[in-house]
Amino acid sequence: MYYLSANNGPQTGRRYELKNDVYVMGRHPDCHIVIDVGAVSRNHCQLVREGSDYYLEDLGSRNGTFLNDEPRKIDGRRKLKNGDQIRVCEVTFTFSADAQTPAAGTPLLDGAGVGTMLYDEVGAPTSTIMSKLDVTGSARGTVHVSASAEVKLAALIEITQNLSRALVLDEVLPQLLKGLFRIFVQADRGFIVLEEPGGKLVPRWVRIRREELSDSVRVSRTIIRHVMQSKEAILSADAASDQRFEMSQSIADFRIRSMMCAPLINAEGQAFGALQIDTLDQRQRFQQGDLELLATVATQAAIAITNAQMHEAALKQRELERDMKLAHEVQHGFLPEHPPQLAGYEFYDFYQPADQIGGDYYDYVEMPDGRVAIIVADVVGHGVAAALLMAKFSAEARFSLFSEPTPAAAVRRLNDRLDELNLQRFVTMILVVLDPKNHRATIVNAGHMAPLHRRANGQLEEPGEKLAGLPLGITGGISYEQLEVEIQPGDTLMLYTDGINESIDAKGEFFTIDRMRKMLKEHSGSPHELGTALIEEVRQFLGRAPQNDDMCLVCFGRT
Numbered sequence: 001m002y003y004l005s006a007n008n009g010p011q012t013g014r015r016y017e018l019k020n021d022v023y024v025m026g027r028h029p030d031c032h033i034v035i036d037v038g039a040v041s042r043n044h045c046q047l048v049r050e051g052s053d054y055y056l057e058d059l060g061s062r063n064g065t066f067l068n069d070e071p072r073k074i075d076g077r078r079k080l081k082n083g084d085q086i087r088v089c090e091v092t093f094t095f096s097a098d099a100q101t102p103a104a105g106t107p108l109l110d111g112a113g114v115g116t117m118l119y120d121e122v123g124a125p126t127s128t129i130m131s132k133l134d135v136t137g138s139a140r141g142t143v144h145v146s147a148s149a150e151v152k153l154a155a156l157i158e159i160t161q162n163l164s165r166a167l168v169l170d171e172v173l174p175q176l177l178k179g180l181f182r183i184f185v186q187a188d189r190g191f192i193v194l195e196e197p198g199g200k201l202v203p204r205w206v207r208i209r210r211e212e213l214s215d216s217v218r219v220s221r222t223i224i225r226h227v228m229q230s231k232e233a234i235l236s237a238d239a240a241s242d243q244r245f246e247m248s249q250s251i252a253d254f255r256i257r258s259m260m261c262a263p264l265i266n267a268e269g270q271a272f273g274a275l276q277i278d279t280l281d282q283r284q285r286f287q288q289g290d291l292e293l294l295a296t297v298a299t300q301a302a303i304a305i306t307n308a309q310m311h312e313a314a315l316k317q318r319e320l321e322r323d324m325k326l327a328h329e330v331q332h333g334f335l336p337e338h339p340p341q342l343a344g345y346e347f348y349d350f351y352q353p354a355d356q357i358g359g360d361y362y363d364y365v366e367m368p369d370g371r372v373a374i375i376v377a378d379v380v381g382h383g384v385a386a387a388l389l390m391a392k393f394s395a396e397a398r399f400s401l402f403s404e405p406t407p408a409a410a411v412r413r414l415n416d417r418l419d420e421l422n423l424q425r426f427v428t429m430i431l432v433v434l435d436p437k438n439h440r441a442t443i444v445n446a447g448h449m450a451p452l453h454r455r456a457n458g459q460l461e462e463p464g465e466k467l468a469g470l471p472l473g474i475t476g477g478i479s480y481e482q483l484e485v486e487i488q489p490g491d492t493l494m495l496y497t498d499g500i501n502e503s504i505d506a507k508g509e510f511f512t513i514d515r516m517r518k519m520l521k522e523h524s525g526s527p528h529e530l531g532t533a534l535i536e537e538v539r540q541f542l543g544r545a546p547q548n549d550d551m552c553l554v555c556f557g558r559t
Contacts, residue, residue, distance in 0.1 A: 002054055002097050004047070009091035010036045010318075013311055015170055018054065023047040025088060026059070036322070039063055039089040047080070054080045054095070063089050170205075176301055177207035180277060183293065186258075186284030187277045192301070193224050194264075194273040201225075223261055228271035233262035233295040235286055258285035262298035266306050275301060334394050336364050339556075340372050342436050348531035350553040358550035359386025360497045361393060365401055370437060373401050376495040376554050377429040378448070389425055393418070407433045408482040411444045411472075419476035426471040430464075430495050439487045439558060444480050447471030449496065449513070454520045454530070456490025492527045492557035494520070494534075499549035503538055506545040511538055527555035
């Protein structure tokens with residue numbers, strides 16, 4: 001198996017497992033390995049697999065690609081070997097390869113996910129465990145090493161140093177097991193087991209000294225569960241005859257004679273895994289001092305695992321934030337760049353998602369005959385799924401408007417198109433088609449709030465409230481009604497989504513449509529003045545309370 005590890009830069013600590021034939025590296029978001037640094041070219045270089053080897057190739061980048069300490073950038077394809085350093089501008093990566101078939105007598109080091117858990121359950125007969133060691137206080141430094149051999153001390157120092165700078169567990173923890181094998185020369189197996197969120201135990205890192213044991217690694221859940229529940233490190237002089245584990249097939253299969261197992265405990269005192277070392281040699285049993293040493297190493301390993309998991313979570317969060325930022329930019333690309341330029345009319349619009357991306361939508365569609373369609377829509381829910389449906393909705397709405405002779409027919413066609421997707425989501429929409437020649441607006445309502453029509457004399461109307469049809473995407477084959485209203489000088493129509501009227505303040509109270517009606521009756525002015533006044537009133541109403549839903553508002557009127 002081949003890997004590429006980032007040594008510095010935005011992806012510091014990230015390890016890429018190489019399985020495919022081509023991996024493009026560069027600044028473009030579509031690259032397999034994104035290097036978000038200004039001097040890096042959009043498609044800078046690539047790794048290409050030929051047979052069982054990987055080759056490095058520059059893709060005509062501006063600043064070149066460098067290999068190891070060579071002063072000149074690479075030219076053509078260069079075969080990669082284990083430990084090669086790849087430099088892309090100031091960012092470096094390490095290419096590494098794990099041995100697939102070790103020679104006889106050499107230790108076998110396997111990666112994550114190796115091993116088969118045996119779901120063996122036993123009762124609680126009299127145990128022949130030789131020794132126990134409480135490790136619940138290990139985080140406070142109460143477990144000490146009693147062994148004084150120089151090789152043990154040197155290996156322990158090396159293990160501690162490696163763990164203290166651990167950022168990628170798949171690289172550091174195998175070295176931990178290698179160090180333990182230097183300390184415990186009689187060890188035949190060593191492995192680290194972690195508990196997944198669902199409670200499943202998974203052997204993540206395994207080391208085996210004898211090649212004949214490499215075909216299958218069976219781990220006893222009985223022992224691991226016992227150690228994790230008791231939070232005690234245990235030493236069994238002869239695990240094969242230990243009554244506590246006599247039903248464990250994994251022990252019988254490998255004729256384990258002596259075994260040590262220590263829990264991995266986090267800062268909250270919760271056990272989340274275990275570290276085990278065992279041997280088949282009955283003449284080389286582990287001693288009490290060995291158990292104390294293993295418990296100390298397990299304490300350091302638990303801290304390193306926790307820190308690395310936090311580091312990995314931070315990297316994923318940063319990558320997610322970058323993706324969400326890109327999605328935010330893409331979604332805003334679907335929104336109008338500017339309102340229509342119609343003589344005698346003024347437009348105002350406001351859009352603000354609750355998250356970086358949202359499910360609200362508005363658009364202006366200029367028709368060939370001079371009419372303008374104003375759309376305000378809301379996908380049920382918000383976030384990524386709602387934003388993706390809204391992107392589809394945008395294209396289908398324009399297609400339907402240009403394909404049908406009337407607004408009502410266009411909405412029917414749009415509903416059928418969304419229903420065919422069978423997405424189990426629906427969209428509410430208000431469509432207003434404005435004819436600036438005769439100053440009339442045709443309204444079609446698909447399960448949305450009716451527009452607020454403020455007349456020049458302050459009178460407030462809500463046209464289409466009683467003619468609202470079903471939201472889009474619930475069922476196909478239904479018809480929608482349309483009605484016309486006249487737009488007189490000084491009139492303003494306000495289209496909005498429920499993120500405005502259902503805004504919730506710190507007391508849990510809603511802004512309400514009644515408050516919107518009152519504001520429109522008490523205020524006068526242009527569509528821009530009315531729209532900005534409403535948004536400012538909503539913001540004052542919210543105060544420090546967070547925005548709970550996407551907000552969208554479109555106001556237009558005749559000057």
